[in-house]
Amino acid sequence: MSKLQPARGTRDIYGEEARNMAAVVETFQKVAATYGFEPFNIPIFEFTEVFKRPLGDASDIVSKEMYTFEDRGGEELTLRPEFTAGICRAFISEGLQQSLPCRLIAHGPAFRYERPQKGRYRQFHQIDAELLGQENPEADVDIIAMAWRILSELRLADKIVLELNTLGDQESRAAYRAALVTYFEGHKESLSEDSLRRLESNPLRILDSKDEGDKRIVAGAPLMSDCLNGASSAFFAKVKEGLDAIGIPYKHNERLVRGMDYYTHTAFEFVTTQLGAQGTVLAGGRYDGLIQKLGGPAVAGVGWAGGIERLAMLAETGKVPARAVVIMPMGEEAVLEAHKIAEDIRAAGIVVTADRSGNLKKRLNRANKNNASFAIIIGDDELSSGTATVKSLDDGEQTQVPFAELAAAVAGKK
RNA sequence: GUAAGAAUAACUCAGUUGGUUAGAGUAUUAGUUUGUGGAUUUAAGAGUCAUGGGUUCGAAUCCCAUUUUUUGCCCCA
Numbered sequence A: 001m002s003k004l005q006p007a008r009g010t011r012d013i014y015g016e017e018a019r020n021m022a023a024v025v026e027t028f029q030k031v032a033a034t035y036g037f038e039p040f041n042i043p044i045f046e047f048t049e050v051f052k053r054p055l056g057d058a059s060d061i062v063s064k065e066m067y068t069f070e071d072r073g074g075e076e077l078t079l080r081p082e083f084t085a086g087i088c089r090a091f092i093s094e095g096l097q098q099s100l101p102c103r104l105i106a107h108g109p110a111f112r113y114e115r116p117q118k119g120r121y122r123q124f125h126q127i128d129a130e131l132l133g134q135e136n137p138e139a140d141v142d143i144i145a146m147a148w149r150i151l152s153e154l155r156l157a158d159k160i161v162l163e164l165n166t167l168g169d170q171e172s173r174a175a176y177r178a179a180l181v182t183y184f185e186g187h188k189e190s191l192s193e194d195s196l197r198r199l200e201s202n203p204l205r206i207l208d209s210k211d212e213g214d215k216r217i218v219a220g221a222p223l224m225s226d227c228l229n230g231a232s233s234a235f236f237a238k239v240k241e242g243l244d245a246i247g248i249p250y251k252h253n254e255r256l257v258r259g260m261d262y263y264t265h266t267a268f269e270f271v272t273t274q275l276g277a278q279g280t281v282l283a284g285g286r287y288d289g290l291i292q293k294l295g296g297p298a299v300a301g302v303g304w305a306g307g308i309e310r311l312a313m314l315a316e317t318g319k320v321p322a323r324a325v326v327i328m329p330m331g332e333e334a335v336l337e338a339h340k341i342a343e344d345i346r347a348a349g350i351v352v353t354a355d356r357s358g359n360l361k362k363r364l365n366r367a368n369k370n371n372a373s374f375a376i377i378i379g380d381d382e383l384s385s386g387t388a389t390v391k392s393l394d395d396g397e398q399t400q401v402p403f404a405e406l407a408a409a410v411a412g413k414k
Numbered sequence B: 001g002u003a004a005g006a007a008u009a010a011c012u013c014a015g016u017u018g019g020u021u022a023g024a025g026u027a028u029u030a031g032u033u034u035g036u037g038g039a040u041u042u043a044a045g046a047g048u049c050a051u052g053g054g055u056u057c058g059a060a061u062c063c064c065a066u067u068u069u070u071u072g073c074c075c076c077a
Helices: A015-034 A046-053 A058-066 A084-093 A136-153 A171-186 A193-201 A202-209 A214-219 A230-246 A308-316 A333-349 A360-369 A380-385 A402-412
Strands: A045-047 A067-070 A076-079 A102-111 A123-131 A161-165 A265-271 A280-286 A302-308 A325-329 A352-354 A373-378 A387-392 A400-401
Touching: A015 A102, A015 A123, A015 A136, A015 A161, A015 A308, A045 A046, A045 A171, A046 A076, A046 A084, A058 A325, A067 A136, A067 A214, A084 A102, A084 A123, A084 A302, A123 A136, A123 A308, A136 A230, A136 A280, A136 A302, A161 A230, A161 A387, A171 A193, A171 A202, A193 A202, A202 A214, A202 A352, A230 A265, A230 A352, A280 A308, A333 A352, A333 A373, A333 A402, A360 A373, A373 A380, A373 A402, A387 A402, A400 A402
Parallel strands: A325 A352, A325 A373
Antiparallel strands: A045 A076, A067 A076, A102 A123, A123 A302, A161 A265, A265 A280, A280 A302, A373 A387, A387 A400
């Protein structure tokens, strides 16, 4: 800590940005509720094992990006790098298999020790949805539809495309992985250094390489669709059929793979070209074996997470602070009366702030700058008559209004 | 973790081949006594030129290190 500034990759969020982020979360909650999803809050940190096991030791998140620490009791803890693992742990801890299916949403900060860039921070914020206990492909359709509706409500539909792929079930995935390894082993000498490493850790990721040389090799690589067994391709067909039925546009991207080891079957990403390399705005997939891997029952799951910062940057929510009524008491006695009046007006759901310092000119100036709708002036004259001076800051019109009628006088007129 | 840029007032940015007291716009405050805003105008405050070293008679300017940030890669929301 050299100066009084936020630690690398963290920041203070306020003003328009904070409003936009709040709007994203509100839209998310509102839409999710119409799909029958309910809030589910999990801790911000867990035992390290909770993330290590499902994500896979070789994944970058586990090997270099986790905020892991030992607490005073000597426990190994980790700040959550994502939500899914924690929710699955909670599902087991709370014995929720009694109440399947579970439709759960969560939102809040997550942490990854990465190189910061715009739209990529060490503390970032996600919205998250998980649907547990539904093995059928219709569940995938449901949860993608929900994501699409949220993005539409945020008016992002024309800035974002849905990319879709299947990784198949365990068997198909293993077969594909083997086919890829065989193929890339044959091109070892021309693969990039990164991809040689990936050949060991996560061969599927080579498909996603940005390296030009790799891309040429990848072009000739075997396709997932050729390795799918009957059940897996039937599953994927159903998902596509469902999306077609409700008119959600998507692009089948054979090269789409995901970082986490736990995905099976459907994988999808909502992508924009407007955020540079941070174009993935919301992404997820199916993770049928995950809960079992954590030591729970065999329960299917499908879900996604969206980056709130990234969504907020794209969405023009147009959210502005509500215009306030500013109450301006002149003198000691008026201050007390102003408290009472302010409370009365707020009880009617109107935004009221008080400005008690400076001469009237200054206060009106400030009120105007803050885009207030009305000024309510209370001085000695008003106290004795029981009526306040109400001044519209839009047209300057001024009227005397009895204290009891102020809320009505100021309501609705914006 | 890796490569290349950037850092000057609250904000956006000028600042010549290294030369005296580092500028502008926006914003802020004030232009007077406790009761009337928005425009114009006048004035003022505001900067350890990111931090620490070095070169030089002299550094915002050149060199090195550190910190933060931006754009790629890695990876991901």
